[in-house]
Amino acid sequence: MAKMRKFVAYRRLERPYTRTSKFKKKSYVRSRPHINIVRFDMGDATKKFGYQLDLVSKSVLQIRHNAIESARQTANKMLESKLGSNGYYFKIRIYPHHILRENPLAAGAGADRMSTGMQAAFGKAIGSAARITRVGQALFTVYTNKANIEVGKQALKRASYKVPCSTMIKIIELKK
Numbered sequence: 001m002a003k004m005r006k007f008v009a010y011r012r013l014e015r016p017y018t019r020t021s022k023f024k025k026k027s028y029v030r031s032r033p034h035i036n037i038v039r040f041d042m043g044d045a046t047k048k049f050g051y052q053l054d055l056v057s058k059s060v061l062q063i064r065h066n067a068i069e070s071a072r073q074t075a076n077k078m079l080e081s082k083l084g085s086n087g088y089y090f091k092i093r094i095y096p097h098h099i100l101r102e103n104p105l106a107a108g109a110g111a112d113r114m115s116t117g118m119q120a121a122f123g124k125a126i127g128s129a130a131r132i133t134r135v136g137q138a139l140f141t142v143y144t145n146k147a148n149i150e151v152g153k154q155a156l157k158r159a160s161y162k163v164p165c166s167t168m169i170k171i172i173e174l175k176k
Contacts, residue, residue, distance in 0.1 A: 005102065005126075007164055011061050013131060026122070033125045035096055036069040042076050043089040049143035052172040054093075055156045057137050059165045062129040065096040068139075071162035075140065075155040082151045089143040090155075094130040102126045132165070139163065143174075 072092060079088045101123030132139070140159055142152040153169055160167040 007064055007067070011164060013060050013062055013133070031125050032099060033127050035065050035128055037065055037072065037092065037096070038069065039072070040092045040095075041090070042072075043079065043143075044086045045089055047086065047089065048174075049089060050145050050174055051143070051149055051152075052174055053142040053144065053149065053152045053156055054138040054170045054172070055140040055160055055167050056170050057132045057139055057163075057165050057167055058135060060132055060135060061165050062098060062131050063094065063096075063139075063163055063165070064100070064127055064129045066127070067163055068092065068094065068096065068130060071140065071159035074162055075142070075159035078155040078158060079142065079151065083144070083148055087144065087148060088152065091141045091143075093138045093141055094132065096128040096130040098129045098131050099125050100127045100129055138170075139167065 072090075076090055079090055103123040140156060142156060144152045149171065153171075156169050160169075
């Protein structure tokens with residue numbers, strides 16, 4: 001299996017390129033890759049909490065789906081071990097809709113027999129990414145009580161290490 005390309009190649013936010021061709025079979029992305037995110041809602045969704053903690057992006061970029069899943073696992077593991085399954089509600093606020101493509105080019109001996117160069121360069125789907133289109137967009141949200149705010153902040157801080165952008169944590173008191 002090929003090595004995963006560094007995300008620096010896909011981080012910049014551009015208009016999604018949709019191919020239009022006079023041949024119908026070449027005018028769309030034929031396959032949608034599997035998304036690694038297992039769950040988008042964790043904890044107790046039925047309970048009312050007093051505080052909302054948001055992990056907010058400070059930049060505009062794309063975040064790959066495996067980075068979102070890694071951040072989810074890190075934050076949820078800490079929240080569940082410290083607060084139990086009923087002491088919080090954790091929600092992922094972004095979804096990886098954007099399909100990342102790559103035009104694989106072979107290098108070395110015999111490469112002329114495999115690659116087509118730039119003739120059919122639209123690329124194959126290799127993954128998906130969530131597009132963060134504005135500064136201040138919430139990536140993850142934790143709902144909890146006043147006594148557990150520090151645990152929620154620590155969990156979101158650990159999740160921020162897994163995403164490729166600088167972030168900050170906003171605390172909002174909810175009206176009851």
